[in-house]
Amino acid sequence: MDRIRIVGGKELRGVIPISGAKNAALPLMIASLLTSDTLTLENVPHLADVELLMRILGNHGVDVAVNGRRERQEDGYSRTIHFTCRTIVDTTAPYELVSKMRASFWVLGPLLAREGRARVSLPGGCAIGTRPVDLFLEGLAALGASIEIDAGYVNATAPAGGLVGTRYVFPKVSVGATHVMMMAATLARGTTVIGNAAREPEVVDLANCLNAMGAKVTGAGTSTITIEGVTALSGARHRVLPDRIETGTYAMAVAMAGGDVTLQNTDAKLLDTALEAIRRSGAEIFEVENGLRVVRNGGGIKPVDVVTDPFPGFPTDLQAQFMGLMTMSSGVSHITETIFENRFMHVQELARLGAKISLSGQTAKIEGVGRLRGAPVMATDLRASVSLVIAGLAAEGETVVSRVYHLDRGFERLEEKLTRCGAIVERVSE
Ligand SMILES: CC(=O)N[C@H]1[C@@H](OP(=O)(O)OP(=O)(O)OC[C@H]2O[C@@H](n3ccc(=O)[nH]c3=O)[C@H](O)[C@@H]2O)O[C@H](CO)[C@@H](O)[C@@H]1O
Ligand SMILES: C=C(OP(=O)(O)O)C(=O)O
Numbered sequence: 001m002d003r004i005r006i007v008g009g010k011e012l013r014g015v016i017p018i019s020g021a022k023n024a025a026l027p028l029m030i031a032s033l034l035t036s037d038t039l040t041l042e043n044v045p046h047l048a049d050v051e052l053l054m055r056i057l058g059n060h061g062v063d064v065a066v067n068g069r070r071e072r073q074e075d076g077y078s079r080t081i082h083f084t085c086r087t088i089v090d091t092t093a094p095y096e097l098v099s100k101m102r103a104s105f106w107v108l109g110p111l112l113a114r115e116g117r118a119r120v121s122l123p124g125g126c127a128i129g130t131r132p133v134d135l136f137l138e139g140l141a142a143l144g145a146s147i148e149i150d151a152g153y154v155n156a157t158a159p160a161g162g163l164v165g166t167r168y169v170f171p172k173v174s175v176g177a178t179h180v181m182m183m184a185a186t187l188a189r190g191t192t193v194i195g196n197a198a199r200e201p202e203v204v205d206l207a208n209c210l211n212a213m214g215a216k217v218t219g220a221g222t223s224t225i226t227i228e229g230v231t232a233l234s235g236a237r238h239r240v241l242p243d244r245i246e247t248g249t250y251a252m253a254v255a256m257a258g259g260d261v262t263l264q265n266t267d268a269k270l271l272d273t274a275l276e277a278i279r280r281s282g283a284e285i286f287e288v289e290n291g292l293r294v295v296r297n298g299g300g301i302k303p304v305d306v307v308t309d310p311f312p313g314f315p316t317d318l319q320a321q322f323m324g325l326m327t328m329s330s331g332v333s334h335i336t337e338t339i340f341e342n343r344f345m346h347v348q349e350l351a352r353l354g355a356k357i358s359l360s361g362q363t364a365k366i367e368g369v370g371r372l373r374g375a376p377v378m379a380t381d382l383r384a385s386v387s388l389v390i391a392g393l394a395a396e397g398e399t400v401v402s403r404v405y406h407l408d409r410g411f412e413r414l415e416e417k418l419t420r421c422g423a424i425v426e427r428v429s430e
Pocket of ligand 2: 101102103
């Protein structure tokens with residue numbers, strides 16, 4: 001099993017290209033199930049989750065062609081990929097595949113909308129909480145679907161004549177349930193209004209792509225999304241938006257290790273709240289053409305309190321990384337996690353590097369320590385593992401992060417991007 005070895009204490013200087021967003025690419029790829037034409041996606045990141053979803057979509061009948069060729073391209077950053085699902089050959093998404101990645105559950109919406117039925121295993125994904133699927137099922141039931149859960153599978157059937165437009169207010173904001181209901185409603189009869197919808201940029205990206213495919217979606221990016229159903233969708237070409245979590249992660253790496261790095265192909269507007277927190281910690285952030293520049297040349301790290309919230313709040317997917325940054329602050333900070341009930345598994349691993357963190361319910365109290373010291377640590381989930389990498393960059397001596405398959409789910413060419421900025425980071429295969 002691969003490990004990442006880091007020799008810390010070096011400032012980061014250079015340019016990091018930001019990839020297309022994993023969390024936008026996944027629902028966009030799933031949208032290809034809604035049409036028999038080709039959906040071409042540009043800027044698709046080369047990640048384990050993307051590869052797995054290609055296999056899952058292939059199982060349903062989607063033909064995947066990378067850069068116009070059928071073979072997979074093993075080099076190069078984010079790619080252009082063509083997805084064509086002439087006919088859906090299988091409406092079952094099996095446990096073996098869906099259990100590995102939460103987002104694969106989302107095929108439920110398009111399969112149901114296009115074929116009138118779907119059988120999808122209950123999902124897996126990062127172990128950061130119980131992550132139920134009640135909101136998905138209630139949303140689809142509001143569109144007229146009959147739903148039963150049997151032997152670990154969700155069996156959903158549309159009424160004769162297909163799904164029917166509805167008004168439905170989610171009792172809680174859910175990114176995934178918003179994606180799924182929006183996709184399903186594009187092919188429903190009549191108009192659907194989704195209340196308390198997620199406002200994340202990835203929801204807006206999906207709505208833009210659906211509209212390019214001929215859907216009639218308005219209001220994405222606000223809490224109320226309206227979808228006028230159409231009888232069929234066509235193909236389209238769409239560029240995946242930049243990864244705001246990757247952007248924030250590297251910005252925090254610079255804030256922690258020091259240096260001057262330009263993050264290219266990204267947009268500060270995607271993560272205003274997180275950038276504001278990084279600025280308050282003492283780093284300077286400048287918007288530059290097609291990206292941003294993060295600078296911390298000396299000066300201490302100030303303590304900053306944050307509370308995670310749905311967009312436009314501070315993203316839960318940057319909570320672990322920000323906690324890494326706060327471990328080196330000059331005072332006491334508090335981080336409250338409101339989205340997932342079990343997203344503090346990085347705490348005990350950061351402690352191995354010398355961090356002082358105590359937990360009380362959903363709030364972590366971080367007593368800044370002047371310096372961290374490298375140690376062997378274990379990745380527990382995707383964002384927790386990258387928090388250990390950036391802490392390792394700032395720590396003195398050697399840090400070895402094991403279980404790096406978590407990282408490969410969501411960070412494209414992490415070692416290469418950091419090495420180009422002067423970090424000493426290498427992958428060690430056993
Ligand atoms: C692939 C992807 O895009 N994953 C992101 C997505 O996950 P995901 O879409 O799974 O997250 P949700 O927004 O659905 O989850 C928010 C909260 O709602 C709860 N919930 C969700 C659905 C449901 O049916 N019932 C229910 O109670 C969840 O347990 C959680 O407590 O948004 C999260 C919140 O920004 C991010 O951390 C994930 O990185
Ligand atoms: C939690 C994440 O992914 P998933 O929802 O696929 O588990 C994430 O991207 O941080």
